[in-house]
Each structure stands twice: as structure tokens, then as C-alpha cells.
Amino acid sequence: GENVEQHPSTLSVQEGDSAVIKCTYSDSASNYFPWYKQELGKGPQLIIDIRSNVGEKKDQRIAVTLNKTAKHFSLHITETQPEDSAVYFCAATYNNNDMRFGAGTRLTVKP
Amino acid sequence: ETGVTQTPRHLVMGMTNKKSLKCEQHLGHNAMYWYKQSAKKPLELMFVYSLEERVENNSVPSRFSPECPNSSHLFLHLHTLQPEDSALYLCASSQGRGGNTEAFFGQGTRLTVV
Numbered sequence: 001g002e003n004v005e006q007h008p009s010t011l012s013v014q015e016g017d018s019a020v021i022k023c024t025y026s027d028s029a030s031n032y033f034p035w036y037k038q039e040l041g042k043g044p045q046l047i048i049d050i051r052s053n054v055g056e057k058k059d060q061r062i063a064v065t066l067n068k069t070a071k072h073f074s075l076h077i078t079e080t081q082p083e084d085s086a087v088y089f090c091a092a093t094y095n096n097n098d099m100r101f102g103a104g105t106r107l108t109v110k111p
Numbered sequence: 112e113t114g115v116t117q118t119p120r121h122l123v124m125g126m127t128n129k130k131s132l133k134c135e136q137h138l139g140h141n142a143m144y145w146y147k148q149s150a151k152k153p154l155e156l157m158f159v160y161s162l163e164e165r166v167e168n169n170s171v172p173s174r175f176s177p178e179c180p181n182s183s184h185l186f187l188h189l190h191t192l193q194p195e196d197s198a199l200y201l202c203a204s205s206q207g208r209g210g211n212t213e214a215f216f217g218q219g220t221r222l223t224v225v
Contacts, residue, residue, distance in 0.1 A: 004153065032211045043115070043201050043216030044154075051211075089154065093211060098144075098167065101154040 002027040004092050006102025014110050019080050021105045023090035024072040030092040033066060033073050034099070038087045047088075048075070080109045114138040117202050117217035125225055126192060132220045134185040134202030140215070142208040143185040145177060148199040148219070160185060161208035192224045 003026040013019050025033075031052035036044035050057045050064045050073065057064050061080075066073040073092075077084055087106050091099040115136045124130050136143065145157040159167040160179040168177075174196075176188040185202055199221050203214040 006153075009151070034213065036216075041218065043117075043203075043218045045216065046213045049213070098156055098159060098208070099214065100156075103151060103153045 002030065002092060002100040004090060004100050004102045006090050006105060008105060009103065010106045010108075012108045012110065013080050015080060015082060017080055019075075019077045019084070019107055019109075021075045021088055021090070021107070022072060023074070023092075023102050024070075025092040025100075026071065027092065028068075028071065030071075032093045032099075033064070034091050035064060035075050036089045036091065036101075038089065038104075040086075044089055077107075080107075082109050082111050085109045115202060115204055115215050115217035117200075117220050119220060120218065121221045121223075123223045123225060124189070124192065126194075128192075129188070129190040131189065132187040132200055132202075132222075134187075134217055136183055136185075136202075136204040136215070138204060138206075138215060140204035140206050141182050142205045143179060143182075144203040144205075144214065145185065145187050146201040146203060146216075148201055154201070158187075159208065166208065189222075192222075194224050197222055197224045 006023045034049035037047045038044040061078045063076040087104045089104050090102040118133045142161045147155045157171045158177040163179050178186040199219045201219045202217045205212045205214045
């Protein structure tokens with residue numbers, strides 16, 4: 001079945017720096033890759049997603065890149081702010097059905 | 112407000128108790144999910160309901176019993192749980208089953224089994 005690996009498990013950056021989180025997946029048929037942000041005491045919320053027909057997508061300070069050949073995708077956050085501190089999850093489709101999630105990355109942005 | 116509401120937010124129960132978690136979605140979606148979130152582990156898909164029919168249960172122990180009376184409500188009935196079942200239980204919904212659509216999550220129920 002689909003296996004999604006996510007790294008690093010924790011990431012600490014200084015405010016204003018960039019943060020990069022990487023994920024790999026195993027099912028070459030996967031074609032939808034969302035990223036979720038989970039703040040303390042809340043459920044995960046979608047922040048950006050990418051489909052397999054594009055290699056990059058950007059939304060203000062957040063961007064996602066996808067390399068289908070290598071089966072990996074990454075989340076890039078630029079000009080980080082303290083409110084970006086949260087746990088981030090990547091996910092990938094599985095046999096065109098239900099999503100499988102990575103283990104999460106705890107991002108801390110220090111003021 | 113995400114449109115998916117879970118109650119209770121916190122629950123402490125003994126191993127011999129029976130309790131139920133409730134989820135309600137106000138988004139008009141037709142697929143609903145239960146996930147288990149444990150520390151430092153990926154979100155684990157437990158159950159999927161599409162059009163009120165269960166389509167996947169991922170070999171979840173029978174001490175967890177889901178119920179979906181209609182497309183807006185989802186329950187997870189709990190009985191004779193073990194301490195290792197302590198976790199955050201998340202409900203989600205989506206428009207159509209499948210991994211190509213956004214899943215909307217509730218805030219979760221923090222379950223502690225003592």
C-alpha cells in the first residue's frame with residue numbers, strides 16, 4: 001500500500017527565515033498531494049495542495065513542489081512568522097482512494 | 112469554524128465503560144471519516160463512509176463501532192477500550208469519497224482511557 005514518509009519531524013527557524021518540509025511517497029499512481037496545518041487544539045486544515053499535472057504551486061508565502069519521477073514533494077514557507085508555528089502534515093492519495101498521511105513536522109518559528 | 116463539529120472535546124473513560132463520539136458536518140458532503148491521531152505517528156484512517164455506507168474499516172478492533180445514520184452525522188461507539196487507545200480522534204468529511212478532494216476536519220475528541 002501507499003507509504004508516505006515526512007522529514008524532518010521537528011524544525012526550528014528564526015522569524016523571517018524559510019522553512020522546507022519534504023515528503024516521499026511510494027505509489028506511483030498517486031495524483032493528489034495536499035498539505036495540512038494543525039494548530040494546538042484544532043484539527044488539521046488544508047493550506048495548499050498540488051495535483052500531478054503541475055510541478056509547482058504558490059500561494060503568497062507558501063509553495064509546494066512536486067517531482068513525480070522521484071516521487072517526492074516539498075512544502076516551502078518563506079518569511080516565516082510566529083503564527084506559522086504548528087504541525088504540518090503531507091498526504092498522498094492511495095489507489096485513487098483515501099489519503100495517507102505523513103507523520104507530521106512540528107515547526108517552531110522563534111521571534 | 113470548519114463546518115465539522117465534534118463532541119465531546121475531551122473524554123476520560125474507564126476500560127469497562129461504553130461511550131460514544133459524535134461528529135456532525137454542515138457542508139453538504141457525502142463522505143465522512145474517522146481518523147486516530149497518536150503522538151509522533153501518521154494519521155490513521157479508521158473508517159470511511161460514503162453515501163452512508165461503510166466502505167473501509169482498515170482492520171480496526173471491534174471495540175470501535177462506527178455508525179452513520181445519515182450523511183450529516185457520524186458516531187464512533189466505544190466499549191472495553193485499552194489504555195493504548197488513548198489518542199485524539201478526528202472526524203473529517205469531503206465532497207465525494209476519494210483522495211482528490213479536500214478533507215475538512217473537526218477539532219477532534221481527546222480520549223483518555225484509564
